[in-house]
Amino acid sequence: xxxxxxxxxxxxxxxxGLALSCAAVASAQAAEPKPARLGLCAACHGExxxxxxxxxxxxxxxxxxxxxEALKQYRDGRRNVPLMRAAIGPMSDADLDQLxxxxxxxxxxxxTQGHP
Numbered sequence: 001x002x003x004x005x006x007x008x009x010x011x012x013x014x015x016x017g018l019a020l021s022c023a024a025v026a027s028a029q030a031a032e033p034k035p036a037r038l039g040l041c042a043a044c045h046g047e048x049x050x051x052x053x054x055x056x057x058x059x060x061x062x063x064x065x066x067x068x069e070a071l072k073q074y075r076d077g078r079r080n081v082p083l084m085r086a087a088i089g090p091m092s093d094a095d096l097d098q099l100x101x102x103x104x105x106x107x108x109x110x111x112t113q114g115h116p
């Protein structure tokens with residue numbers, strides 16, 4: 001025989017609290033940590049991948065493999081863009097991977113007026 005629920009509001013609050021806690025933990029585990037080398041990239045591409053200057057592409061939500069390979073090509077000179085090569089410099093594959101993961105995990109937003 002099931003026990004009668006004497007305080008449905010209390011039970012409801014507990015269930016909602018548990019669900020929110022589980023969602024917060026899952027979200028925190030899925031979120032990419034902010035890369036240590038993000039600063040110089042963010043000057044042009046924005047911290048969340050939305051361009052800060054005209055002509056800089058938005059990186060938010062780009063495919064991880066594309067970003068990873070493009071960053072390696074800039075670093076190694078296979079893409080001849082001196083500004084990008086100087087910005088990336090001698091970054092390790094691990095640094096480039098962290099940047100690619102960060103930007104691919106960001107959600108694109110609508111551009112503001114006057115920005116790309």
